[in-house]
Amino acid sequence: xxxxxxxxxxxxxxxxxxxxxxxxxxxxxxxxxxxxxxxxxxxxxxxxxxxxxxxxxxxxxxxxxxxxxxxxxxxxxxxxxxxxxxxxxxxxxxxxxxxxxxxxxxxxxxxxxxxxxxxxxxxxxxxxxxxxxxxxxxxxxxxxxxxxxxxxxxxxxxxxxxxxxxxxxxxxxxxxxxxxxxxxxxxxxxxxxxxxxxxxxxxxxxx
Amino acid sequence: xxxxxxxxxxxxxxxxxxxxxxxxxxxxxxxxxxxxxxxxxxxxxxxxxxxxxxxxxxxxxxxxxxxxxxxxxxxxxxxxxxxxxxxxxxxxxxxxxxxxxxxxxxxxxxxxxxxxxxxxxxxxxxxxxxxxxxxxxxxxxxxxxxxxxxxxxxxxxxxxxxxxxxxxxxxxxxxxxxxxxxxxxxxxxxxxxxxxxxxxxxxxxxx
Numbered sequence: 007x008x009x010x011x012x013x014x015x016x017x018x019x020x021x022x023x024x025x026x027x028x029x030x031x032x033x034x035x036x037x038x039x040x041x042x043x044x045x046x047x048x049x050x051x052x053x054x055x056x057x058x059x060x061x062x063x064x065x066x067x068x069x070x071x072x073x074x075x076x077x078x079x080x081x082x083x084x085x086x087x088x089x090x091x092x093x094x095x096x097x098x099x100x101x102x103x104x105x106x107x108x109x110x111x112x113x114x115x116x117x118x119x120x121x122x123x124x125x126x127x128x129x130x131x132x133x134x135x136x137x138x139x140x141x142x143x144x145x146x147x148x149x150x151x152x153x154x155x156x157x158x159x160x161x162x163x164x165x166x167x168x169x170x171x172x173x174x175x176x177x178x179x180x181x182x183x184x185x186x187x188x189x190x191x192x193x194x195x196x197x198x199x200x201x202x203x204x205x206x207x208x209x210x211x212x213x
Numbered sequence: 214x215x216x217x218x219x220x221x222x223x224x225x226x227x228x229x230x231x232x233x234x235x236x237x238x239x240x241x242x243x244x245x246x247x248x249x250x251x252x253x254x255x256x257x258x259x260x261x262x263x264x265x266x267x268x269x270x271x272x273x274x275x276x277x278x279x280x281x282x283x284x285x286x287x288x289x290x291x292x293x294x295x296x297x298x299x300x301x302x303x304x305x306x307x308x309x310x311x312x313x314x315x316x317x318x319x320x321x322x323x324x325x326x327x328x329x330x331x332x333x334x335x336x337x338x339x340x341x342x343x344x345x346x347x348x349x350x351x352x353x354x355x356x357x358x359x360x361x362x363x364x365x366x367x368x369x370x371x372x373x374x375x376x377x378x379x380x381x382x383x384x385x386x387x388x389x390x391x392x393x394x395x396x397x398x399x400x401x402x403x404x405x406x407x408x409x410x411x412x413x414x415x416x417x418x419x420x
Contacts, residue, residue: 017387127397130386177386179337180224183394185386190334191410199410203398 019138022131133189226345340396
């Protein structure tokens with residue numbers, strides 16, 4: 007079946023987001039990463055900054071922080087934690103966007119949420135620690151913590167969040183149609199490999 | 214660095230072995246699967262049938278079966294279980310073969326054993342249960358147990374053995390440069406995808 011949705015899950019610093027953006031550009035498809043935040047904000051009334059922070063890391067926050075965040079949120083939550091409510095809304099938005107038209111979606115358990123759509127193609131991008139450490143320092147600069155600590159923390163949050171909401175282990179081959187080591191393969195070579203594997207080709211340029 | 218060794222780990226019934234064989238043929242490289250057994254037999258004096266059975270499933274056997282199998286095995290074992298001794302010998306053979314010349318190696322934790330060789334490329338092939346069930350019945354026929362049971366048992370043995378000898382989880386993206394769902398992608402398309410990803414091309418045919 008012709009693929010209409012590509013989901014890209016990724017280790018922090020692996021270049022997965024750049025690869026996803028490039029795929030969307032080449033295919034002329036919609037691209038949803040932070041763009042998803044706007045859609046969820048419109049649906050929930052939550053503050054975009056809150057959604058962005060919690061969208062991928064919800065389950066790692068304390069119960070107290072859920073309770074505090076819940077103040078002033080819509081009545082439809084009916085006792086759900088803000089994070090669980092956000093998960094449900096984000097899930098609905100992802101299902102709707104996939105229905106609406108061809109798109110590339112980054113992270114947010116979209117591989118799990120769309121696992122039954124036969125027109126979706128699920129990709130995982132990872133890379134060795136040293137490659138990712140060099141890359142995040144180059145792209146995002148230094149910080150108080152070592153790049154290795156920053157990578158481990160962010161990956162751990164994604165792993166815990168994924169397990170909490172999907173019951174599956176993050177980064178297990180069987181969850182994806184294709185997984186690639188962008189460090190060994192080269193970030194710039196990944197879009198072509200993904201397009202070929204998915205049986206997709208970029209539309210011809212005019213002119 | 215130009216790749217000289219490809220390791221193919223695979224779920225039972227995914228077509229990983231056919232894919233590996235095709236890769237070796239196209240590249241004109243040596244192919245080691247059951248062929249490894251002969252090498253290990255020559256080195257250890259073990260019976261080939263014993264090596265074949267234990268080579269991938271060693272750690273799932275009982276202590277008693279180790280003790281019985283140990284009867285009549287070489288004195289160099291010095292108190293090691295037959296399975297642990299076999300693991301060490303098999304490891305040596307894999308390291309020697311990789312040193313000797315370009316080759317494709319199937320299973321036997323070769324991805325782990327050769328993880329520090331920069332000229333090696335590690336692949337994992339998996340597929341959905343229904344795809345694999347249909348495939349093993351077609352290739353190996355029916356048996357008393359359902360194809361799903363046979364798949365689960367064999368995958369479990371491989372998983373336990375891999376964990377026991379490598380300390381790593383089997384089928385985790387980060388262990389491989391590339392992982393593919395042969396059910397979704399098509400077994401026959403996988404060799405091309407692997408060659409492209411590894412930056413290898415088949416030698417031109419004469420004539």
